[in-house]
Structures are given as structure tokens and as C-alpha cells.
Amino acid sequence: MSKQNQREEYGKALVALGKENPDIVVLEADLGNSTRSILFQNAFPDRFFEMGIAEQNMTSFAGGLALAGKIPFTNTFAVFAAGRPYDQIRQSIATAKLNVKIVGSSAGFSDFGDGATHQAIDDMAIMSAIPNMTVLAPCDGREAVLAVREAVSIDGPVYIRLCRNDLEDIFPQDIPYRADMPVVLREGTDLAVFTTGIMAHKALEAARILEQENISVQVIHLPGIKPVNEEAILALAKGKRGVLTCEEHSIRGGLSMLITYLLRNEDIPVECAAVMDVFGQSGSSQEELLAFYGLDAKALCVRARGLMNR
Numbered sequence: 001m002s003k004q005n006q007r008e009e010y011g012k013a014l015v016a017l018g019k020e021n022p023d024i025v026v027l028e029a030d031l032g033n034s035t036r037s038i039l040f041q042n043a044f045p046d047r048f049f050e051m052g053i054a055e056q057n058m059t060s061f062a063g064g065l066a067l068a069g070k071i072p073f074t075n076t077f078a079v080f081a082a083g084r085p086y087d088q089i090r091q092s093i094a095t096a097k098l099n100v101k102i103v104g105s106s107a108g109f110s111d112f113g114d115g116a117t118h119q120a121i122d123d124m125a126i127m128s129a130i131p132n133m134t135v136l137a138p139c140d141g142r143e144a145v146l147a148v149r150e151a152v153s154i155d156g157p158v159y160i161r162l163c164r165n166d167l168e169d170i171f172p173q174d175i176p177y178r179a180d181m182p183v184v185l186r187e188g189t190d191l192a193v194f195t196t197g198i199m200a201h202k203a204l205e206a207a208r209i210l211e212q213e214n215i216s217v218q219v220i221h222l223p224g225i226k227p228v229n230e231e232a233i234l235a236l237a238k239g240k241r242g243v244l245t246c247e248e249h250s251i252r253g254g255l256s257m258l259i260t261y262l263l264r265n266e267d268i269p270v271e272c273a274a275v276m277d278v279f280g281q282s283g284s285s286q287e288e289l290l291a292f293y294g295l296d297a298k299a300l301c302v303r304a305r306g307l308m309n310r
Contacts (some may be wrong), residue, residue: 004167005075005141005161005166006138006141006167007036007105009141010036010148010162011036011037012036012041013144013145014026015044015254018177021071023069023071024047025047025065025070025071025072025073025269026044026049026075027049027058027073027074028041028049028050028058029076030052031077031105032050034105035077035082043217049061053209054072055080055081055084058085059093061122062093062098066093066098066099066100069121072100072101073101074103076098077105077106077111077120079106079118079119080106081123082102082126083120083123090130093142094131094132094173095132095250097155098156099105099157099233100158101157102127102157102159103162104120104123105162106120106163106164107123107163107164108121108248108286109280109283109290109293110163110166110198112282112283112286113282113283116280116281119279120277121248122249124159124249124257125249125253125254132157133226134159135293136223136224137161137197138153138171139167139195139198140168140169142169142171143171144160145178149177149225154179161197164195164277167177167201168186170201171183174220178223179223179227180224180228182222184219184220184236185200185203185204185219186217187218189219190308191241191304191307191308192217192244193247194259196221196223196225197249199246199247199248200221202290202295203219206301209297210304213305215304215305218236218240219275225254225255226276228258234263234303236240237266241307242268242304243268244270244303245272247273248290251275251276252277254274263270269307271303271304271306272297273294277306
């Protein structure tokens with residue numbers, strides 16, 4: 001399978017959309033080379049605003065651009081995108097449902113070397129708690145492009161979470177993209193595994209291992225955690241012996257709590273693989289940290305086997 005970098009594909013998608021729509025503008029908080037918003041800067045320097053390390057000002061400025069009829073994309077690392085300008089996002093953007101797109105790069109453990117201060121494991125919880133906000137977490141570069149295009153079509157604030165590292169293409173090419181609609185990446189009859197973002201890759205790896213043990217696993221990717229099609233999720237879980245959720249995010253306020261809540265009236269055991277209410281830390285790679293926090297394929301297999309025995 002081919003590999004792509006979500007940040008690079010995002011930057012290319014911004015340029016393509018900029019050619020189609022002159023109202024698209026881009027704001028950056030001094031990280032353009034990393035977030036790849038620099039590609040838009042090179043193509044449309046008069047529609048690019050370098051705001052420096054001033055995320056609050058960047059967000060407020062984006063709100064003004066939205067009031068003037070523009071479609072602004074703000075860019076920085078996910079930990080800063082969700083945390084530093086929270087008040088401006090809530091009070092200035094979301095309450096008025098302004099058409100601002102917030103893109104958080106280097107999410108989760110993908111910024112593995114910089115430790116807790118730079119690893120966003122609570123960003124989706126923060127953003128999904130804000131009314132009027134759409135929260136998207138694409139699983140690969142291909143879906144990152146679809147998510148950006150979807151964001152432009154939505155009249156209101158959108159948060160997009162991007163990984164720092166290269167990812168194999170796994171999002172199907174032959175289905176229409178919908179922000180609220182779960183996507184079945186692999187069919188299975190015993191267990192349903194719900195994922196979002198990069199954890200779809202680990203779930204597929206675990207499903208291949210479990211297949212050798214005659215455990216049939218259905219892998220379901222959610223393009224984001226808000227909004228979601230509740231009926232579709234319930235239908236996919238129905239008839240399974242167990243449900244496993246996995247996310248590169250805190251167990252509080254993310255996918256795990258969402259799925260657990262939706263299945264509260266169903267007679268089906270649920271296991272959750274997530275970051276268990278702790279901060280991140282520095283590591284030598286994203287893979288090392290995923291393994292440490294119980295989010296690699298091996299750990300998912302252990303949880304899946306436990307579900308089969310319940």
C-alpha cells in the first residue's frame with residue numbers, strides 16, 4: 001500500500017481549494033513549514049497571514065475574516081490549536097457559529113519527541129464539548145483531503161485533527177465521504193472495533209492477527225466524533241459478541257465515552273483502549289509510545305480475546 005503524510009496532503013488540498021474558491025484564506029502560528037500551510041503561502045501570499053506565536057490573536061482575527069465573508073483556516077500543533085485559544089474559539093467563533101476551520105497538526109503521540117507539553121491527547125474532548133463544532137479525525141492522507149473539502153462545505157466551525165507521520169492509504173476510494181457516517185474498513189462477525197484517526201491502522205493489524213485464531217473482527221472507522229450517525233453505529237454493533245473502541249486520545253471525552261454511551265441500553269460487553277487519564281511523555285517513536293500506552297496491535301488483541309471470553 002502507498003504511504004502519504006497527512007500534513008503534506010492537507011497542504012496540497014488547501015492549495016487546490018484555494019484555486020477553486022478565492023474566499024479561502026489561511027492563518028499560521030509560526031509553524032507553517034511543519035503544518036504545511038507554507039504550500040498555501042507560496043501559492044497565494046496575499047491570502048496568507050503569518051500571525052506568529054499568538055494563537056489567541058490568530059483565532060480572533062480568523063473570526064473577523066469569517067464575518068467579512070472569508071473561509072479562514074487556522075493552523076498550529078493540535079495541543080495549541082485546542083488549548084491556547086479555547087476562550088476565543090468558544091466565545092468568538094462557536095457561539096456565533098462563524099465559518100472558521102481549525103486544523104490541529106501533530107496530534108496524539110505523533111510528536112513523540114516533545115513529550116507531554118506537545119502531545120495532544122485531550123483535543124477532541126475539548127473541541128467536541130463546544131456546541132456548533134464539528135470534530136474530524138481522518139485516518140490517512142487520502143481522507144485528510146476529503147475532510148478538508150468537507151470542512152469547506154460545512155457552514156460553521158470545524159476542527160480537523162492531523163497526524164505528523166506517514167500513513168498507509170486505507171480509506172476506501174469507492175465510497176462517498178460523510179462526516180457523520182461510520183466506514184467499514186474490514187468485515188467481521190464476532191467483534192466490532194470502532195476507531196477514529198490513526199488507530200484504524202492498529203485495529204486492522206490486530207484483526208489480521210486475530211483472524212489466524214478464528215476470531216472474526218469488523219473494523220469500523222469514524223471520520224470524526226461529532227456529529228455521528230447513532231443509528232448506523234448501533235446497527236453495526238448489533239449481533240456482535242463484544243465491542244472494542246480504540247483511540248489515540250484520552251478515555252475522557254473522546255470516542256470511548258461516545259460509543260459506551262450509545263450502547264448503554266444494549267446487552268453487549270464493551271472494552272476501551274485509550275490513554276487512561278494520564279499525560280504523554282517523550283519517546284523514540286510514535287510506535288514506542290502507542291505500545292507503552294496499550295494502543296498497539298498486540299494490546300488490542302489482548303482486549304479482543306478478553307471480550308471473546310466474556
